[in-house]
Amino acid sequence: MFDGIVDTLAQKPSTTDDDELERLRDTIPGNGNSGTAFENGHDEQLKQSPLIWWDVKQHLAKQDTSGTGLSQYAVLGHVPDDEGRKPVLLNTNYPWSAFLCGSQGSGKSHTLSCMLENCLLTQPGIVARIGKTPNPLAGLVFHYDKSGWSGVSEASYLCSHISTTVLVSPSNYGDMKVQYESMAEVYGGLQNLQVEPLYLSPSRLNLNHMLNLMAVNKNGEPPLYVNVIKSILRQLKLQNGGKGSLDLQAFESALSDHDFTDAQRAPMDQRMDLLKSFLDLPPILQSEMKRGSLSMQGSLASNRNHGSRSGNMVRTSQSPPAYDWKSYIPRPDYLAGEQGRLLIIDLTDPLIEAEMACALFDICLSIFSQQTKCNKIVTLDEAHNYMSNTTNDFTQNLIATIRLQRHASTRVVIATQEPTLNTDLLDLCNITMIHRFSSPSWLKVLKSHIAGVLLHEGGDEAGDHDLLRRINKLKLGESLLFCPTAAFKIVQENGIDEVQKMAENFVKFRTRLRVTADGGITR
Numbered sequence: 001m002f003d004g005i006v007d008t009l010a011q012k013p014s015t016t017d018d019d020e021l022e023r024l025r026d027t028i029p030g031n032g033n034s035g036t037a038f039e040n041g042h043d044e045q046l047k048q049s050p051l052i053w054w055d056v057k058q059h060l061a062k063q064d065t066s067g068t069g070l071s072q073y074a075v076l077g078h079v080p081d082d083e084g085r086k087p088v089l090l091n092t093n094y095p096w097s098a099f100l101c102g103s104q105g106s107g108k109s110h111t112l113s114c115m116l117e118n119c120l121l122t123q124p125g126i127v128a129r130i131g132k133t134p135n136p137l138a139g140l141v142f143h144y145d146k147s148g149w150s151g152v153s154e155a156s157y158l159c160s161h162i163s164t165t166v167l168v169s170p171s172n173y174g175d176m177k178v179q180y181e182s183m184a185e186v187y188g189g190l191q192n193l194q195v196e197p198l199y200l201s202p203s204r205l206n207l208n209h210m211l212n213l214m215a216v217n218k219n220g221e222p223p224l225y226v227n228v229i230k231s232i233l234r235q236l237k238l239q240n241g242g243k244g245s246l247d248l249q250a251f252e253s254a255l256s257d258h259d260f261t262d263a264q265r266a267p268m269d270q271r272m273d274l275l276k277s278f279l280d281l282p283p284i285l286q287s288e289m290k291r292g293s294l295s296m297q298g299s300l301a302s303n304r305n306h307g308s309r310s311g312n313m314v315r316t317s318q319s320p321p322a323y324d325w326k327s328y329i330p331r332p333d334y335l336a337g338e339q340g341r342l343l344i345i346d347l348t349d350p351l352i353e354a355e356m357a358c359a360l361f362d363i364c365l366s367i368f369s370q371q372t373k374c375n376k377i378v379t380l381d382e383a384h385n386y387m388s389n390t391t392n393d394f395t396q397n398l399i400a401t402i403r404l405q406r407h408a409s410t411r412v413v414i415a416t417q418e419p420t421l422n423t424d425l426l427d428l429c430n431i432t433m434i435h436r437f438s439s440p441s442w443l444k445v446l447k448s449h450i451a452g453v454l455l456h457e458g459g460d461e462a463g464d465h466d467l468l469r470r471i472n473k474l475k476l477g478e479s480l481l482f483c484p485t486a487a488f489k490i491v492q493e494n495g496i497d498e499v500q501k502m503a504e505n506f507v508k509f510r511t512r513l514r515v516t517a518d519g520g521i522t523r
Contacts, residue, residue: 048094049091053088059497075131079509095405100435121133143347165344211230224261228258345364375410402429419442434471452506478509
């Protein structure tokens with residue numbers, strides 16, 4: 001061992017400044033970016049670009065000696081000014097995030113659906129028309145519209161060629177099932193569509209989920225009972241050895257032992273009843289019914305169980321219910337995504353406020369992300385209907401998902417009319433597609449968060465007017481595309497072909513035609 005140390009010391013290089021400088025230079029590439037490690041890293045970075053122009057793809061194929069190339073991609077559209085109609089490819093092999101905005105009827109949902117097609121399609125004959133997807137993703141779409149005027153989520157038309165499950169509010173299950181199945185029957189996707197009520201397994205919930213659900217308030221102010229809820233949850237966590245799992249029976253028992261004021265009790269019971277309407281719970285023990293402490297909630301029980309279970313009970317006293325866990329048969333778990341399958345969570349229901357919908361979306365996103373082992377795409381359809389510019393847990397969860405998109409193997413797409421929705425999301429997205437709108441205030445927001453908008457024509461008032469004029473003239477399905485890391489041009493430098501990124505530039509873009517059923521509805 002000592003001989004080895006002596007040999008190493010004997011071979012110690014000269015310590016003159018010139019010798020040291022030469023040694024250190026070995027790891028620094030020259031101005032021509034020479035050096036195998038640097039070149040490999042540069043090529044790998046290009047392969048991770050969210051959008052890749054056709055000429056760049058051809059260039060990468062020529063340069064590729066390993067045979068890896070672009071392994072998974074599909075056409076998203078083209079640049080109308082390009083006479084050759086060369087396709088622009090969406091790279092579905094690496095995570096990215098996209099923000100789609102524009103007025104109603106400008107084509108946002110169409111673009112979102114094309115992105116889903118690119119990620120989920122599996123049939124070789126159809127995939128060959130748009131690219132190649134050897135490893136399709138699992139898809140999740142969130143949709144909500146309290147008024148119900150917008151109908152089904154436009155993403156559901158993918159059921160013509162993609163296996164699709166739609167989870168809806170239990171209290172609106174009948175109406176939503178009719179709407180979705182009627183659509184699928186018209187467009188030939190009934191065999192691929194399944195509509196089920198959304199029921200969450202209590203075993204999947206944690207104390208943080210419970211706190212978020214119980215603390216939701218439309219006015220932003222925490223309910224009067226929230227401090228008591230926090231105290232109870234803290235005690236339950238301590239009793240559970242610091243673990244965050246939820247014991248629903250213990251939680252309800254602790255609630256019943258506390259003396260709430262009338263001002264606290266009424267809204268808390270209302271929130272608890274709403275929460276339990278989304279939980280997959282067993283029936284109440286018959287012994288509880290015989291003691292008269294419970295009464296049947298007929299209409300809700302029928303809607304909850306569809307005639308298959310004895311139903312939920314409404315307490316006429318403050319004692320917690322006793323559930324018959326021995327006879328409990330859990331429902332199928334639809335929140336575990338699978339390759340090539342689409343899951344839509346549509347909480348459209350006149351009885352559910354947007355704040356509650358977001359709280360439930362937050363839980364579903366957490367469970368879906370934890371349970372889905374393959375690569376994922378998460379999309380928000382018509383996000384302005386349920387999200388606001390205020391920060392909530394769902395927004396924070398989305399932001400965290402985008403920040404960690406490479407680690408979580410997740411692509412995120414947000415489609416909304418209003419770019420003012422949440423500027424943190426706008427800041428983080430790799431791709432921004434601005435469809436037609438005419439609001440100067442919207443442009444002002446975009447200018448504050450997108451370098452390409454800020455730098456257009458110097459960013460002065462005349463430049464703003466020109467840009468707004470261009471946006472207002474966009475046709476259906478057209479957009480201004482901003483993607484700083486897009487690999488969009490081949491330029492020659494010193495006689496060598498180099499790939500140029502989009503950086504602060506932008507292009508007028510036209511989304512391709514759908515290859516699954518197109519409902520002819522744009523929002």
